[in-house]
Amino acid sequence: MTERPSSRPVRVGLVQARVRPSYDETIENTREKVREASERGAKLVVLGELFASYYFCQTEDPEVFATAETLDGPTVTTMSALAGELGISLVIPFFERRAPGLFHNTLVIAGPDGRSLGVYRKMHIPDDPQFMEKYYFTPGDSPRPGDAPGQAGFSAFQTPQLKVGPLICWDQWYPEAARLTAMKGADILIYPTAIGWLPSEKPTEGAAQLSAWQTMQRSHAIANGTFVAAVNRVGQEGSKETGIEFWGHSFICDPMGRVLAEAGEDEEVLIADLDLSEIENTRKWWPFFRDRRVDAYGAITKRWDEDR
Amino acid sequence: MTERPSSRPVRVGLVQARVRPSYDETIENTREKVREASERGAKLVVLGELFASYYFCQTEDPEVFATAETLDGPTVTTMSALAGELGISLVIPFFERRAPGLFHNTLVIAGPDGRSLGVYRKMHIPDDPQFMEKYYFTPGDSPRPGDAPGQAGFSAFQTPQLKVGPLICWDQWYPEAARLTAMKGADILIYPTAIGWLPSEKPTEGAAQLSAWQTMQRSHAIANGTFVAAVNRVGQEGSKETGIEFWGHSFICDPMGRVLAEAGEDEEVLIADLDLSEIENTRKWWPFFRDRRVDAYGAITKRWDEDR
Numbered sequence: 001m002t003e004r005p006s007s008r009p010v011r012v013g014l015v016q017a018r019v020r021p022s023y024d025e026t027i028e029n030t031r032e033k034v035r036e037a038s039e040r041g042a043k044l045v046v047l048g049e050l051f052a053s054y055y056f057c058q059t060e061d062p063e064v065f066a067t068a069e070t071l072d073g074p075t076v077t078t079m080s081a082l083a084g085e086l087g088i089s090l091v092i093p094f095f096e097r098r099a100p101g102l103f104h105n106t107l108v109i110a111g112p113d114g115r116s117l118g119v120y121r122k123m124h125i126p127d128d129p130q131f132m133e134k135y136y137f138t139p140g141d142s143p144r145p146g147d148a149p150g151q152a153g154f155s156a157f158q159t160p161q162l163k164v165g166p167l168i169c170w171d172q173w174y175p176e177a178a179r180l181t182a183m184k185g186a187d188i189l190i191y192p193t194a195i196g197w198l199p200s201e202k203p204t205e206g207a208a209q210l211s212a213w214q215t216m217q218r219s220h221a222i223a224n225g226t227f228v229a230a231v232n233r234v235g236q237e238g239s240k241e242t243g244i245e246f247w248g249h250s251f252i253c254d255p256m257g258r259v260l261a262e263a264g265e266d267e268e269v270l271i272a273d274l275d276l277s278e279i280e281n282t283r284k285w286w287p288f289f290r291d292r293r294v295d296a297y298g299a300i301t302k303r304w305d306e307d308r
Numbered sequence: 309m310t311e312r313p314s315s316r317p318v319r320v321g322l323v324q325a326r327v328r329p330s331y332d333e334t335i336e337n338t339r340e341k342v343r344e345a346s347e348r349g350a351k352l353v354v355l356g357e358l359f360a361s362y363y364f365c366q367t368e369d370p371e372v373f374a375t376a377e378t379l380d381g382p383t384v385t386t387m388s389a390l391a392g393e394l395g396i397s398l399v400i401p402f403f404e405r406r407a408p409g410l411f412h413n414t415l416v417i418a419g420p421d422g423r424s425l426g427v428y429r430k431m432h433i434p435d436d437p438q439f440m441e442k443y444y445f446t447p448g449d450s451p452r453p454g455d456a457p458g459q460a461g462f463s464a465f466q467t468p469q470l471k472v473g474p475l476i477c478w479d480q481w482y483p484e485a486a487r488l489t490a491m492k493g494a495d496i497l498i499y500p501t502a503i504g505w506l507p508s509e510k511p512t513e514g515a516a517q518l519s520a521w522q523t524m525q526r527s528h529a530i531a532n533g534t535f536v537a538a539v540n541r542v543g544q545e546g547s548k549e550t551g552i553e554f555w556g557h558s559f560i561c562d563p564m565g566r567v568l569a570e571a572g573e574d575e576e577v578l579i580a581d582l583d584l585s586e587i588e589n590t591r592k593w594w595p596f597f598r599d600r601r602v603d604a605y606g607a608i609t610k611r612w613d614e615d616r
Contacts, residue, residue, distance in 0.1 A: 124599045139601065153604055173596050175483030175531055176605045183613035208564045212530045215565050219527030222520045223483055256516045257523050288481050291432045292611070293447065296461055297484045300608045303600070305491035 009273035010161040012188070013037030013045040016250040016268045018235035019054045026052055027075070031082055036269045038086040043112075043161045046091040047079075048233045048250075049169050049192040050105065053095070055237055058244060060135045068097035071119065076108050084114020089159040091166065093192045095136075096121070105137040107166055107192060109157050118157035122168040123177060130198060130244055133170070156184035162276060165226070169193045172217050172230065176300060182224035187276055189220055191230040196237075196246035210247055218257035225255045225283040227274050234265055255282035317581035318469040320496070321345030321353040324558040324576045326543035327362045334360055335383070339390055344577045346394040351420075351469045354399040355387075356541045356558075357477050357500040358413065361403070363545055366552060368443045376405035379427065384416050392422020397467040399474065401500045403444075404429070413445040415474055415500060417465050426465035430476040431485060438506060438552055441478070464492035470584060473534070477501045480525050480538065484608060490532035495584055497528055499538040504545075504554035518555055526565035533563045533591040535582050542573055563590035 015033045020026040030051060037045045050056075052075050056064045069075055075094045083090035089111055096106035105122035121140030125133045141153055154177060156165040165186025171177045172191045181189055195213060197206045214230075221228040234248040251262040252272040261272040283289060299305050323341045328334040338359055345353045358364075360383050364372045377383055383402045391398035397419055404414035413430035429448030433441045449461055462485060464473040473494025479485045480499045489497055503521060505514045522538075529536040542556040559570040560580040569580040591597065607613050 123601050123604060126599065128593070128595075154607075170599065173531060173594070174600065175487065175527075176600070176608060179483065180605065180607055180613065183607065183610065185614040205564075208566055212565045215523055215526050216530050218523050219483075219531075222524050223481060223527075256513075257520045258516055285436070286481070287436075289612070291434065291478065292482065292484070293431050294609045294611055296431060297488065297608050299462075299488055299491065300484060300605050301602045302491065303602055304597070305488065306493040 009275045011041040011043055011271060011273050012229060012252060013040065013042030014229055014231045014250045014252065014263070014270040015045065015047050015051070016232060016234055016248055016263045016270060017048060017051060018233065018267050019237065023052060027078060030079075033267075033269050034079075034082055034088075034090065035086065037271065038088050040269070040271050042088065042271060044089045044091075044159060044164065044188075046190050046229055046231045047093055047192060048231045049093045049194045050095055051093055051192070051233070055194045055233070055244065055246070057133045057136060058130045058238055060132050064136070065097070065103060068095045068103050070097055071106075071108065071116075073097075076110075080108070080110035080114045080116070083110040083112060087112040089117065089161070089164070091164070091190060091192065093168065102138055103136055104140060105133065105168055107168065109159070109164060109166065111159060117159060118155060118166075120155060120166040120168070122171060123154065124170045124174055126170040154180040154184060156181055156186035162187040162274070165189045167191050169195065172213070172220075175220065175223065178220035178224055182220075182226050186226055187279060188227040188229060188274065189224070191217060191228070193230055193232045194246060195232055196244040198244060199241055202245070210249060214249065214251065214259075218253050218259070221253045221255055222257040223288065225279055225286070225288065227255060227279070228253050234267060255279050317583045319349045319351055319579060319581050320537060320560060321348065321350030322537055322539045322558045322560065322571070322578040323353065323355050323359070324540060324542055324556055324571045324578060325356060325359060326541065326575050327545065331360060335386060338387070341575075341577050342387075342390055342396075342398065343394065345579065346396050348577070348579050350396065350579060352397045352399070352467060352472065352496075354498050354537055354539045355401055355500060356539045357401045357502045358403055359401055359500070359541070363502045363541070363552065363554070365441045365444060366438045366546055368440050372444070373405070373411060376403045376411050378405055379414075379416065379424075381405075384418075388416070388418035388422045388424070391418040391420065395420040397425065397469070397472070399472070399498060399500065401476065410446055411444055412448060413441065413476055415476065417467070417472060417474065419467060425467060426463060426474075428463060428474040428476070430479060431462065432478045432482055434478040462488040462492060464489055464494035470495040470582070473497045475499050477503065480521070480528075483528065483531065486528035486532055490528075490534050494534055495587060496535040496537060496582065497532070499525060499536070501538055501540045502554060503540055504552040506552060507549055510553070518557060522557065522559065522567075526561050526567070529561045529563055530565040531596065533587055533594070533596065535563060535587070536561050542575060563587050
């Protein structure tokens, strides 16, 4: 039986940060902000995509693979210990080395005892000018019968307060990913992200890109009756002429898509209180799951559905 | 081979109307507005859901079934003739009687020669207080091998100017419906709609409901790189205390989700010019179709995916 949630809200914190010149400084800055979120009462704290380093996918550089870590490497170990110390759940994205020549864009959810509650490997990998991720990351595994829980594909993980459905950045453009994760029972979909403006595009496309990014993720909340949190980085990486200006604007929205809290374009620890009873209430008034045509969705697994 | 679209824009018209006291008056009002759209240059004109009558699903009334029509009934015949006279494509929603005791919420797309280009039967049927559609409408058919094109399930139909992917109202909350229709090659997803505020909910929920409705449909444009048009009715039907206030706000957005034109809360013929080359251009910059994980979406056909 599914327990009805208590009416006590769950406080969530998002760490919107700027990368520092060195790994140690970045980790230290992140630790401070996680402590701040915890002191302000957050029981779930989410870090940005690949938070421990600059966004290295602007170029294809084989030397970067040396910075990847295993699931028990220093970044996950350090941050998991912090989660245990503070008694919070912490979402820790990092560059994973799974085997020689096999790398993923991954996150671990550490529970309040500092142990892993689950692992998610980014399923949709982009590759655009200055976001050359297909060079670095193998797409996450598909769910297969017999997989250990949470080791592959779309999943949701139970923390003491709520069930967390992790996705990463480019996944945010795929309604399928949101749906499949919500169907795992997620109360909140979280999107650690590294998205920003290219200087050549910002004047004409910048506002539309930011609006599309937020609209798409708010729509996942609405379609699925879940909370959604997007955690982006901030700051200029690379030159002002050719680099990326990460646009921040991390936000949390409720199951109606209402934005509960939104960050600006500087570093910020964003806090929001989630009333989990809104999930059931929203789905009661707009019962979309009742009416899904599961008999008619089979072609979703096709690449395209015209006769070509 | 897919032809690259010419840079000549396609003008589209949406008829946002209020129902009249009699069928004849409603048809006459609609005809006038279709003529206006055509005179203003629209080559595709879209009418609202069940435009020919008041929204009868506020109650369950067996007498209403007598108003349903066949695919060659008076409403489709009259409006198709108008399409032929004006040389436009016209989307004609109506209450379909398919067989004794078998009814659908249907639309026909009439081409500029007045003949049917295709039929779509609403796939997702709501049933909420005052929107008791499950009493009246059987859900649309699933696609099956061997079906005649466009006779069943999700489809898109080629008009002389663009390929139209029809969906109806409640379908708008389902990303699966938008995706499957876009994968049929639709340039534009159209949503004839009858949605409004209940007086008991409007003060607290009205703004969020309208925003969610627009956000969801804009997200379909973004996720699929297509244009989207939503056509709603306006006006109070039933009493101010217990009826529905149809909220209008019909709109058209581009493949980035930018609203090109939006109506207010009164009758209006809404016109927009669509540059079809934006579809390919948008998908070139944000190539979401390239990266769909068709190997990992199989569970979309499940009802739920937790172990219960």
